Amino acid sequence: MKLSKEDFQWAVDENIITAEQRDRLWEGLLKRKGDRPKFDMPHVLYYFGAMIVISAMTWFMTTAWEEFGGGGIFIISVIYALCFVLAGHTLWFRNRLKVPGGLLFTLAVCMTPLAIYGLERFTGIWPAGDPGTYHDYHFWIRGSWIFMEIGTVMAGLVALRFVRFPFLTAPIAFSLWYMSMDLTEIFFGTGFGWDERLWVSLWFGMAMLIFSYLIDHRTLDDYAFWGYLFGMLAFWGGLSLMKSDSELSKFFYCVINLLLMALSVFLQRRVFIIFGALGVFGYLGHLAYRVFEDSLLFPFALTLVGILIIFLGIRYQKKQERIEQMILSSVPERLGYLLPTNRRRRDSDN
Structure with missing residues (x-):
């Protein structure tokens, strides 16, 4: 539930709180959530600029960069990453600008696959043969991308160790999603088929979902969102494409x-x-x-089912609190605390 200043003014008009309490509550909430991402123009510009940089160094990377050679690509990527880290460190720790600072750290992590690709291209060491140009990384499933994905995950975890910024989990989850596809060639060799890809994607996605569940609601910030998203992409995509x-x-x-x-x-x-x-x-x-x-009757039957579901939704909304309370009261306390939304309450009680 999102609260606005109008909600607090309504509470004042209804004599629930005083005008002084309204102002103090509102100021306290602004301080508590001041460093969190929100939907306003500055934050839109922050994330839009970050996505442009990520796109430029990933999906929109052209084959012209191959002219730099593996060593050149590696050096340029490292310089980019160092600049992002230094700028992010200044904004995060010195200027207390958490969102733009955290995004710059995320950009540094996103340079990891390009840097590893340059190093592999320079040394000629590939885990499963030359996979092609970096441009192919986002289009083709190949086992030789695996070091780039592992390196990105490790870089993201190191960054999270020092900077608690939830969006840092995005490149981690994204790389794990790619890894779920590229691992197929590692497990099955070059003889793998479409079914093997789908099964690896399904099980890897399920593992991501379980891990995201385990970290969900452990802190005030949401570190599980991107894991849930890319875990569902891997799990549901593998499941839905099975014939x-x-x-x-x-x-x-x-x-x-x-x-x-x-x-x-x-x-x-x-x-x-x-x-x-x-x-x-x-x-x-x-x-x-x-x-x-x-069948002539199927559309009518399906319409009836849809209307019935809407009716059930109306009935549920009218008695939502009673139904949810009845369900929760029937669940043993030990099992009830398995719900992520109860974890912070449990931790505060302890």
């Missing part, structure tokens, strides 16, 4: 997506309901265009 002619397996796929939607409520994470809804709609599309292709 099967069995209607039972397709129905089971729908059930898994329904469980993801339910999980979003317990974990308070929208990413689960987004991917789950996409999966359910995909299954309904399969029913409409394959199973009940010639």
Whole structure:
């Protein structure tokens, strides 16, 4: 729930708090959340500028950079990273500008794969043969990218050790997502097929989701968001792209997506309901265009189901607190604390 100054003014008008308490509460909240990212023009410019730099040194990197040679690419990348670190250190520690300082540290971490690529190109050492130009890194699945991904994860963890900035987990999660695909060639060699890729992606994504769950709500800042996002991309992508002619397996796929939607409520994470809804709609599309292709009643039945779900949502909203309280009261206290939203409360009680 987000609070605005108008909410505090409403509390004053309703004689819940005084005008002095309103001002003190508002000033206290501003100080507490002053260093956190928010949706205003300065922060939009911070992140927009950072994304332009990341894009320039990653997705929009052209093959012309190969003219520098491996040694040149390595030196340029290291110089870039050092400049970002020095500027980020000044903003973060000296000027107390956490968001732009943290973004500069993130940019330094994002230079890691390019620097490792330059070093590998210079030495000619590749774990699974020459993978091609750096431009191919974001387009082709190849085992020789693995050192670049491991190095990025390690650089991100080192940066997090000294700078507690949640967006630093983005390049870590992104590299782990890439790693889930490139590991296939390491595990299965050059003879791997599409099915092996999907299974590696699914299990690796599940591991990322479990790890994100374990760190979720451990601190006031959100360090689990990017892990959930890229974990879902790997898990749901691998699951959804698996092919099967069995209607039972397709129905089971729908059930898994329904469980993801339910999980979003317990974990308070929208990413689960987004991917789950996409999966359910995909299954309904399969029913409409394959199973009940010639049925006149299927659209009417599906409309009725949708209206029923809306009705249930209305009933749930009216008795939401009572239903949630009944569910939580039926859960043993030990299991109740497994919910991420209860972790900080548990830590404060201890």
